[in-house]
Amino acid sequence: MKVLFYFIPTWNQSENDWSTAFPEWYFTTNKMEFDDTVNQLMMFRQSEEKLKAVILEYAPMLRDFLQRQDLYEIDYYSIFDDLQDTHLDNIRPVNPFEFAWPKNAVFIYNPFNILVRVNNQPYAQMISGNLGQLQRINFFKDNKLSKVYIFDDRGFLSSIITYADDEFEKQEFLNLAGEWRFKLDKNGVVVINPLFKQSFKQEKYNSMKDLISEKYFEFIEDNLTEKDVVVLAGERRHNQRILDLPKSGKIIMSIFSNRLDIDQNFPSIEQLMKVDVIVADTPKNTELVQSKLAELNIQIPVLQIPPFDSRLRLGQSQRIRALKLFLLVDKTSTEELELMVDEILQLMQQDKRIELILSGYASNSKSMDKLNYLKDRILDTLRITENDVQTVGTAENQLQDEESQDAIQNIKLFKRIEFYRIDSENGLVSKLNFVRLIIDMGEDADLYLQIAGISAGIPQINSVPNPYVEHQKNGLIVSDSLELKQALEYYLVGLKHWNEALVYAAGKIVQYSSDNLVNLWKDALQLTKKGGKLRE
Template sequence: MLYFIPAWYKKREWCESEESWRVKRMYSEFDDTVKQIQLFHRSGGYDYQIMLLGFSPNFRHFLHRQGVFRVPYWSCFDAIQEVRRKKAEVLSFHDLDWPEGIEFLYTPFVVAAMLGQEKYAQIDFAEDGNPIWVELYQNGTIFRRDLFDDRGFTASMIFYENGQPAYQDYMTEAGIWKLRRYDKDGHVEINEGCPEYLLECGGLRETRQFSRITYENMDQVICEVLSSYLELTDTQDVFCIAMHNLHAKLLGQALKGKKRILSFYHDRYQISDDPDSLEMIRSADYVVVDSKDNAKKLQSMLQIPADRLAAIPPYDTRVDEGLSLQSGLQKLMMAVDGLDSETFGEAIRILGGYLPRKKGARVHLFTREAGYDSKQRLLERTRTELAKNGMPEEWAGEAGNDIVSENGLEEDGKVPVLFVPEQCVDELSVSKCMREQWLIIDLREVPELYLQINAISFEIPQIVWKKTEFITDGGNGIILDRLEKLPQALDYYLDGLEHWNEAKIFSYEISKKYTTERLLEMWGEVMDSVG
């Protein structure tokens, strides 16, 4: 059995990141574990299971969004709360225990429950339409929040004092509190009336009793229940761990003697001096990273033998023609997140001098920042650089009329928009945006892996600052050694289709190295090595 231990946490808390549908998603859900599970889900070559350590009452909806709804999993908090239900169930807020005389007020975003003239409660919903939580009020101040499990019961209650969280109860399906965590110092109490937890593994089901009634923190509770579950697993089982600072130390202790694959993704895990974590990394059976650059960095820092280290991209290529030729514009995507101010300013100056003489060319300033004002701040930053170089600030604006005349002015005589902010947080919106681009400009020291893989899939050229395994200079892109050469690189791909089509063909050849089938082969080699 292969166990995937993900890092799907809300920052550094042992819980999911699920939010009300009305709150803008501030993060991307996709990571290396999602791709690994998708690959093994499609292949059917290995028995596998997710090992979920955090409290995730909406986990079925998460799996559905990732296209792996029927993936088997074991949940530590299901064991703690003795949850036996497996399937999602419909829960109506009308079926909750409301006081006599309650009246529901429907708004475009939430449902408010009114008792007389006072607000009694507010019901929030997830994007699937299921109630996600109910907040209860006294004298206009919140005193409790009930969190619902998507399997149709109250999973947890957060109690407030003076409007601030005081403690949180984790409930059984029958509505009995099983575990209570206090916010002040993080210590945990077990309900003496039901001090058992439930273990299910390979058709075996048994209950065990907590070793204590009080724990210093939630880590100790999770470690105890996890260790008990691990006793039921086989010695040949393999554990693929998404490296994360929240659970690194805990898993370093709990998985001693077990076969382990460690998976590093972007900057999710910061290597520390913690001896348990370092020992886990050095003694791992295999280490998988998302790129060759990161593999070199990790190898130099921790001296991991080359035969126990592999670079497997968390994204696969899928040939897609894209829509760039169908547009009357040549859209140039320029990634700006993490780009230093000096390079950004110089790029805007160069592009500002270049674009007016290129009919139909426009730069899309690409950001994955989720803030509501991210686009506006990006516009202001661009306008400042334009003004500094004596160029019209109006060149930076929202996308409007795409028809421009030969002299660079819009048909109605207005100043054209040449720099447009493009905000894409999740991978779906990124792919949708990239489908329309003519080429990618990424001048950062570390280009974004997802953009590079997508550019290969859409067969569009890339202009980058740093060489990676996904770029061949003069093939599917150009590697700049000086920023002043950016106009020549742009001319190479914008003046006619000859070089653009050459990059298209080259991208197609590179894409063969990172197909779903090839990634599965890479993982098969890792599994054979560990097994």
């Protein structure tokens, strides 16, 4: 009998600890949605393991999110479906024009939403989701937000938020009949509708967290056995919700760099006593976790398993003439970046085929500052301005003197440099399709970029040894930025070394395939005890 894996993600993007906010379809979050749980669900589904996602957050646009992540058909249990009694498998479209709008309402269409005006005053704003479904209607009174209707992507009104003088007043959570089951007051207290008190153990709860905890405890009592495994996405508020409750089944905590600050928000001793195994995403985090456990005098097995699998989608850089270099700035100091860019500029002057993509994650403001700084510095180095770059096309034929010709050559060189903001997984993978070489000289190389590079068969240059890039196999380990020029020439001059890296990467793709990573998770189960224990 197969083990059943329960994955408890934390896809919370809102300010509170119980709901997941989904922005309008036209709004870019600048945040990578893809995380360890998303890929773990993908891998286990592909390996045909028994799994169920347990969604503890209020997520009326959950199906929309799962569809974007190619997880639409996974089995899941939603706490709020139980709390609201909104179990519904089919999807039914909502036509907002069937609502009781004032007779003199005027509907104004724009590329982003539909505005409703009454007596030439703002009355409402209809907002759609990514798939065109009605997501939200904002209502206004005296030019102030007065009420918000939040719709579930399955096609029903899920909750109503009421405001008074622009301040949150209450949020009522509805069932499929439109009756409120419970409401959240502005003081944070949750009040149960007396009509449905038989479905709850209390008439009031001090917080939404208490209500969710009660329902989750009922779920684990009714469903989990000692053989089942709970994979918990480690996060400060999430840990409290799960690990403060009685334990059932084996618990594996998944540590993901972009979610948990190990130094500041590591679980307490009491919480860790319920954890059987910890899985960390990077070697650095593995060491940090082991160090924290030693400080707390607790024994828990810690394994380092990549949260991302590799899929064979080799890049096509060998099919184009350009030699595109992809340089990530996030974890590299500004001083080192200056040295590296200077070396690359010299090579670009010698070889017009070389192009540079300077990249950083859009959600990281420091990375964006680095890109802006490097852009200004490169312009100064080349003794040109942005205005020169924009106008050279019209004036090029009129400029004949030597100084002008030098400026034109520098402008053409600058145009071979792209400043790329990484704001989505698909965007990054697409950008790597024609990249010849990845450069990430940070002290802790970016894991997602490394796995994406392996999948595309792109050699990588890193500054520190790591499990994913092996020296002179699928990349180079260069400890000093001053040695970068030789490393670049190693892969850009001829195709011998590049082809060797491509062949070796194919082996890495097998090593980090879904099946192999799932087997590592199964190995982790062999290490499980009855929770963490104090060292003797």
